[in-house]
Amino acid sequence: MSATKLYILDTNVLLHDPQCLYEFKEQDITIPMTVLEELDDIKDRKKNVAQEARYAIRAIDNILSTATSSTQITKGVQILLPGKDRDVKLGKLSIFPDHELTNRQGFLPNDKNKDNQIINCALHLQSTTTHRQVVLVTKDINMRLKALGAGLEKVEDYRTDQLVSDLDLLPAGHTHLDGTFWENVEQVKSYQEEGLTFHKVDRALIPDAYMNEYIFDDSKDFAARVVGISDTEITLRDLGFDHLMHQTCWGISPINIYQAFAMQSVLDPNIDLSILNGAAGSGKTLIALACALEMVIENQRYNKIIVTRSTPPVAEDIGFLPGTEEEKMTPWMSAIHDNLEAMHENDERPQSSVKYAIEKANIQFKSLNFIRGRSIQDAIVIIDEAQNLTPSQLKTIITRSGKGTKMICLGNLAQIDSNYLTPLTSGLTYIVERFKGFEGAANVHFEGIFRSRLAEYAEEHL
Template sequence: MHKMFVLDTSVLLHEPRSVYAFGDNDVVIPAVVIEEIDGKKSYQDIVGRNAREVARELDKLRELGSLCEGVELPNGGRLRVEVNHKSLNGFQEYFHETNNDNRILAVALNLHREEKEKESKKQVILVSKDAIMRIKADSLNILSQDYLYDKIEHAEEEYQGILNVTVDSEVIDKVYQLGVVRDDELKEVKEYYDVYPNQFVVLKDSYGSSKSAILRYDAVMKKFHPLHRGEESYWGIKGKNAEQRMALELLLDDNIKLVTLTGKAGTGKTLLSLAAGLVKVQDERIYQKLLITKPVVPVGRDIGFLPGDKDEKLRPWVQPIYDNLEFLLDAKHISDIKNTLIGLKNIEIEAMTYIRGRSIPNQFIIIDEAQNLTKHEVKTIVTRVGEGSKIVMMGDTEQIDHPYLDSQCNGLTYIINKFKDINIAGHITLKKVERSVVAQLAAELL
């Protein structure tokens, strides 16, 4: 059945080119959506940028004909800006308030009623990133859905960077005997599994003994390597479990330029990344500077504008980073932590707002809370990485504070899946909480 998709403002502000994502079906933009987008075009953030992009895209389509009457899209669909079907008669008996959301719903409802009377009827579907809008549409018996085009289906098949394989104990003995193993010598893995570059393979004894081995796949040399790092202490930090040792292996390898880490709160993502960054910047002098940043997205109610200069305004947002730095410095038995941080001129904590337009060469870059970034923001950040730099992006996809992002649609999940085939990238999902027993129980039970 031919379909008619009515787009909410949230969809266009999330993805300005979303009008092209619905195949050969009709795409309808209510006139009130254009008004809402116009009201946001002056914002100096990602919302304002997307609003301006939507305006440019629609202006380009306007050259093909009247948007009111409808224009043909390159994929065979048809787009129109709906200025009719906005009557609230019969609608206000369900929802009394007259606001923009209800005006959009009224358009969808009137189109739905009109199509029901036609012989060749079209299925009307409201598309919105706003869950309440979808719930209200459902109560009006209108089909509704989230914007699904950019979602990554990974609930059960999420790339975790670790492959568990059961083999005979003789295979594990051979691995310890040879050390580095060619992929044709480990047919038990390569013949039955898809192994990605820098993915870790955990070999376990099929007979249930405690024998095991951890290898990392080198797709360029087509070899499996044992872990080289993780047992030693780095600024007082050791890998407390196998996953943390794997993470350190990626973080401390200069050939891997992009590392992504996911995991629950307390799994050690930030601490491990900072320790690796300090090793590479302070001890080994591989990089000139350690640059740390994170998106400014509040948890709960925003506290509003903060007094002071840029550093003073930023301090509350990056306090968790300072907490981890102080822990690392304390582990090195440095008592005057405050003056030491001031003295470390090659550590920079920057606001993400100012990263656009920069080129960042020869730096160890850490992006914390990356799950609160959109696809466009992730692209903006990663394209800033200059020659000789390494970037680490981490976060917990179960703790997203951005109103229009979720675990399947966020910048961190997006980049993990896009870069899993790339030789200079690596990913690990950390599962074991090491912060405390209370944190472990909270992560599991709450």
């Protein structure tokens, strides 16, 4: 089947998903020379996306390495799926020498603006390629607007890794049942195992249930977690509403049932990944940090706490800041310090208490570059501001989890700082959907804001 479309990829698409070259099926792809120059510029910098740039360059090289001449590279090289599926033929990949284009009527000003150069490449191909549709693919909203304004007929976002079409469809991690749970149950098989109580009920009671989803009702008595699903039955672990609400970690107790679910998921040794998402001021960081301190210092289940987060684009290169790596990360880890201070505000010497907690729990503030290539053992890893990470970046971090390590992912989809991520394409949304149903992961969406009445009003009305 011959290609009916020609896709032109922007740099940010390759950084967002370095494997995107294999996602366009039988359609052809061209990469402007400007994009290669941008990838080359990024790959050697100390940036969060430097590794993605290297991955993308290697993926391009793997495909183009079969070319026998430079002419073939400009015309197109057959894309073959890597590994066992190399017999599956996709479209062709080519490099377009857009640096040879000259300013002409209808083109955007070519004043060393990379976006303009890529758009001009698309405009040129649109005017010279009449037998198929030319499509510019970019994650940059402003670039899409500029391209449409310049006369490009087809501009798209890259949505191959977008798993949900609406945030309302994103799993909340908990389900509220109207009325009383036991009034709706006709048959139940209850049993105890290792001191825990379980109930097997008809799957029709909660038909859309998934693993580790929390269930509660209006009675403020029943609360459970889904721990098993078959064609006909659901197995619930009875948690007890009162028991959940009376949990205490490092002097912190949950204010509402959602914080209680989060605390239970973080403390449960059977949960390897806890995803906590919700509005600013809902208590995500406080709950995660309090549980981590309890498990490291009091229970001694882990050896250390590693805190990492995505740094803003203007400050990705932390090399220019003075001091050690941890001192360089301090400006972006202030949320952790703020919560530590809040937990010890009633102590006689709050600052000494905070210092003690950091030293005793061996809290380490690390950049994402530290996480790459490591196998982290016997640690709690708190990934803060996860909404600013791409699916590829979060995969890189989570796959670093070694024996005895627990990951806690925190984020607020309403506060994305990335230039080309949206709530639907954020890595946080991606892992919530991907880990739905995995027996070692739990997701809890926080409801309610407890920072202040000002913060609550701002979250609702601004």
